Amino acid sequence: MKLIKYLRKYRVQTILAPLLKLLECFVDLAVPVITANIIDIGVRGGDKSYIFRGCALMVLLGLAGLAVSVTAQYFSAVAAVGFSSELRRATFGHIRSLDYSTRRKLGNSTLITRLTGDINQVQNGLNLFLRLFMRSPFIVFGSVAMAFSINSRIAVIFALVVPVLAVVLFGIMRITSPLYRLAQTKLDAVVGVTRSTLSGMRVIRAFGREDDETARFAGASDMLAKVQTRAGILSALSNPLSGAVINVATIAVLYVGSLEFSVGGITSGSIVALVNYMSQIFIELVKFANLIVVVTRAAVCAGRISSLLDIKPALEYPAESDKRTPSVSDEAVRFEGVSLTYPDAGDESLTDISFTAYSGQTIGIIGGTGSGKTTLVNLIPRFYDATKGEVYIFGIPAKAFGRADLRSVIGVVPQKSLLFTGTIRSNLLWGVSGICSPFEFGDELLWQALERAQAADFVRAKPSGLDEPVEQGGRNFSGGQRQRLTIARALVRAAAARRAGLPFILILDDSTSALDFATEAALRKAIAELHGDVTTFIVSQRVSSVRSADLVLVLDDGRLVGAGRHGELLETCPVYREICESQYGSGGEIGA
Numbered sequence: 001m002k003l004i005k006y007l008r009k010y011r012v013q014t015i016l017a018p019l020l021k022l023l024e025c026f027v028d029l030a031v032p033v034i035t036a037n038i039i040d041i042g043v044r045g046g047d048k049s050y051i052f053r054g055c056a057l058m059v060l061l062g063l064a065g066l067a068v069s070v071t072a073q074y075f076s077a078v079a080a081v082g083f084s085s086e087l088r089r090a091t092f093g094h095i096r097s098l099d100y101s102t103r104r105k106l107g108n109s110t111l112i113t114r115l116t117g118d119i120n121q122v123q124n125g126l127n128l129f130l131r132l133f134m135r136s137p138f139i140v141f142g143s144v145a146m147a148f149s150i151n152s153r154i155a156v157i158f159a160l161v162v163p164v165l166a167v168v169l170f171g172i173m174r175i176t177s178p179l180y181r182l183a184q185t186k187l188d189a190v191v192g193v194t195r196s197t198l199s200g201m202r203v204i205r206a207f208g209r210e211d212d213e214t215a216r217f218a219g220a221s222d223m224l225a226k227v228q229t230r231a232g233i234l235s236a237l238s239n240p241l242s243g244a245v246i247n248v249a250t251i252a253v254l255y256v257g258s259l260e261f262s263v264g265g266i267t268s269g270s271i272v273a274l275v276n277y278m279s280q281i282f283i284e285l286v287k288f289a290n291l292i293v294v295v296t297r298a299a300v301c302a303g304r305i306s307s308l309l310d311i312k313p314a315l316e317y318p319a320e321s322d323k324r325t326p327s328v329s330d331e332a333v334r335f336e337g338v339s340l341t342y343p344d345a346g347d348e349s350l351t352d353i354s355f356t357a358y359s360g361q362t363i364g365i366i367g368g369t370g371s372g373k374t375t376l377v378n379l380i381p382r383f384y385d386a387t388k389g390e391v392y393i394f395g396i397p398a399k400a401f402g403r404a405d406l407r408s409v410i411g412v413v414p415q416k417s418l419l420f421t422g423t424i425r426s427n428l429l430w431g432v433s434g435i436c437s438p439f440e441f442g443d444e445l446l447w448q449a450l451e452r453a454q455a456a457d458f459v460r461a462k463p464s465g466l467d468e469p470v471e472q473g474g475r476n477f478s479g480g481q482r483q484r485l486t487i488a489r490a491l492v493r494a495a496a497a498r499r500a501g502l503p504f505i506l507i508l509d510d511s512t513s514a515l516d517f518a519t520e521a522a523l524r525k526a527i528a529e530l531h532g533d534v535t536t537f538i539v540s541q542r543v544s545s546v547r548s549a550d551l552v553l554v555l556d557d558g559r560l561v562g563a564g565r566h567g568e569l570l571e572t573c574p575v576y577r578e579i580c581e582s583q584y585g586s587g588g589e590i591g592a
Helices: 002-045 048-097 100-106 108-132 135-150 152-199 201-206 210-236 238-262 268-310 373-378 403-407 424-428 443-452 456-460 479-499 517-528 566-572 574-584
Strands: 331-340 350-358 362-367 388-393 410-413 504-509 534-539 551-556 559-564
Touching: 002 048, 002 108, 002 135, 002 268, 048 108, 048 268, 100 108, 108 135, 108 152, 108 268, 135 152, 135 268, 152 201, 152 210, 152 238, 152 268, 201 210, 210 238, 238 268, 331 534, 350 373, 350 388, 350 534, 350 551, 350 559, 362 373, 362 574, 373 504, 373 534, 373 551, 410 479, 424 443, 424 479, 443 456, 443 479, 443 517, 479 504, 479 517, 517 534, 551 566, 551 574, 559 566, 559 574, 566 574
Parallel strands: 362 534, 362 551, 410 504, 504 534
Antiparallel strands: 331 350, 331 388, 551 559
């Protein structure tokens, strides 16, 4: 019921569709009566003109019913498609509002299934519901009423067959409904296996695990097939069982009708009408049973979508009136006793981190794998909230900023370089929206960002230059090219912030791992020459990437074990010196 609000824009279509279907019902119920009169009056009396008039009337009613039916189906389709579009838009927006931890807990495969397959099921269910939920019961009870108006003794058969059919059909539906619910869960598993296999195809081939992944997929697919087969077999019983009931009832109608006809209690045309009404009951109950199947599946999917929409984002942002605006400050980032524990994790990922980064400084962050480097920088744009302590951005608590205001002054180049389908130009201008108009950025500013990111040479070599197409994920570029383009994208965002008079924080999260040492050195030199208001965080496992930083933070198992310049840390921090010796050798040049 919570999803009904997405139908508000389509209230008229939602009301008109079933009402027009009711008009169609009157046409269907009138046809057997007209047929009976044609037989009893026209055929028995030899009145050809009556037969032609009756047939003409049936043709007119058929055309009217067709027009009403097409119009009703058009309205139901508009309402169903419009509703699913509104729901899909709201669901996608809600998914985007969820924090990283929640999305990781739900799983991408589940989110994709709910956004696509589940919403399609709801759309189909609503479409059929609007067309049949009033038509089928009206035809069934209308046929029974018409049978009583023709012959009350024979109509008793109608009154008995309807509840028997209902028990058969709805009993099967009650058994199959949990199976359809289970099938949706098994579909999530299949999507999850498929997604992990496709995303890790290179690794799978490198380790020769194709057969294992095929077996894993086959296992998930077989489980889905078993559930769907069982549900399908039980659902398939509805038609033969209900058909058997109707056939027995039709025989009973013909038998009792023959007895009534022999004593003059009923005409032959009326018997034909009663058989037609019995057929209509059968057809409509089968339709209604199929409707229940579809609506049941749609209800399961709607519940899954509703439960997703009920999940509250873990990160709350202040109201418009309480938001703070970023402004230039001597202090860019300050951590005060910050600790972080991921949901459902036993230990802290960060423990009691405190440091201050000033505007214009370059901050290097180094440590072993799993030491918490990425976790630390993810707290700056507030991808997560600290479980203890406070993070300050430009002297203001990060929680005091609106989402857009905070992200507008931060550029993040993540570990995994990702480009979006479009062109190099569209990707570079990706982060400009919300800060200033993309039209304010001429090619010169874009080329400046590419020069700093050491990407200008290979972009110029492309046939279309800035308008060179970019495929999904940037797969038509090498790993190093993708990294340099994502760095250029962040630099364009920094330029937009400077044009708007805003300070800026640039975060490079191990984003030069695919670059050779010479290219990385040129990139570091170019970034060091950025405007004085740009504060740069460089996360790396290479000492060469952070040794020239104004402040180097050394992490070990989520704790800050050293903070200072390269030369100071060599003397005071054993962990840092160990990292240096592992890369340069104990006899190598590791001094300042």
